[in-house]
Amino acid sequence: MKYCSVCATPVEHSVPAGDNLPRYHCPACGTIHYQNPRVITGTLPVLDGRILLCKRNIEPRWGYWTLPGGFMENGETVAEGAARETWEEARNAPELRQMLSVISLPQFDQVHIFYLADMVSPDFSTTEESSEVALFEPDAIPWDDIAFRTVLATLRHYVDHLGPDGRAPARLPLLDTTIIPRLRD
Amino acid sequence: MKYCSVCATPVEHSVPAGDNLPRYHCPACGTIHYQNPRVITGTLPVLDGRILLCKRNIEPRWGYWTLPGGFMENGETVAEGAARETWEEARNAPELRQMLSVISLPQFDQVHIFYLADMVSPDFSTTEESSEVALFEPDAIPWDDIAFRTVLATLRHYVDHLGPDGRAPARLPLLDTTIIPRLRD
Numbered sequence A, B: 001m002k003y004c005s006v007c008a009t010p011v012e013h014s015v016p017a018g019d020n021l022p023r024y025h026c027p028a029c030g031t032i033h034y035q036n037p038r039v040i041t042g043t044l045p046v047l048d049g050r051i052l053l054c055k056r057n058i059e060p061r062w063g064y065w066t067l068p069g070g071f072m073e074n075g076e077t078v079a080e081g082a083a084r085e086t087w088e089e090a091r092n093a094p095e096l097r098q099m100l101s102v103i104s105l106p107q108f109d110q111v112h113i114f115y116l117a118d119m120v121s122p123d124f125s126t127t128e129e130s131s132e133v134a135l136f137e138p139d140a141i142p143w144d145d146i147a148f149r150t151v152l153a154t155l156r157h158y159v160d161h162l163g164p165d166g167r168a169p170a171r172l173p174l175l176d177t178t179i180i181p182r183l184r185d
């Protein structure tokens, strides 16, 4: 941020009076330009025990598998965003069963939230964002080719809670955790 | 938003190529200025079955009671933000026990997240933001003077799950819901 979005004056970056963190703020009109974490919202869609994954047709992590998800938009709920992203990336409109994970990524200023979702229709398809969309048995998840660590953690949490019959319990505990990048990231 | 924060050119507001929602974007440098919901994070602190509430010394809702909470900041986790706000508003550093509520407010472009928290110290005090800080037995909560509907819903969810002995179970279900303003709001 270089210029005030209200009046085009060059902004300053310092701790405003009465605050305790540095902010971009405008010396002309006084606007403080707060910057806050963004929410990524998505689903883990399940059909007859199989999990829907999308092969990314976009960067970052092109060619890796992911759960459908993306940035939450103004004017929608977390659940609406998760359903919208599932439609945009996989052309499926699942029923959201429960919130499954809330994962903070403080070094990326993001919070990732995933819902466990029941695929009420078996239909899905590739999209501009997904070069392949496919159902995977839990023991066939491509663990080495998952795009993001939040997706990996959410899938692992789900699979770890499956019963001996391979089915999920009526209600899974919420995975509430933090992911810090490894040094090599 | 009137001007590009990167190059100070007046922004346009329309659907960018390849997008499906109107955005502020810059005709000169091409930057798309996404605007996304913000996360409010806070706690429901408990000491010996009593709940810590803060009387707001700031607008909006000056003079009404609230749970400690505020905007999540870049570089922190949801939990860290909740703990920080509790310190800033009530000078108590509780131990977070579990995520208790995730409430979307689509008409305010916000998501409110509250943690159930154990007060490991009985110390607390007023602050610039709180003219009074006090512990309330569940049957003495000032229900008619609660500042925000997300706080009301979170308190109600907690109290509804107390056992006959007035104590919370080891783990409460997550309240995952949406609040739409009433017409009179």
Ligand SMILES: [Zn+2]
Residues within 6 Å of the ligand: A004, A005, A006, A007, A008, A009, A026, A027, A028, A029, A030, A031
């Ligand atoms: Zn300005």
Ligand SMILES: [Zn+2]
Residues within 6 Å of the ligand: B004, B005, B006, B007, B008, B009, B026, B027, B028, B029, B030, B031
């Ligand atoms: Zn520009």
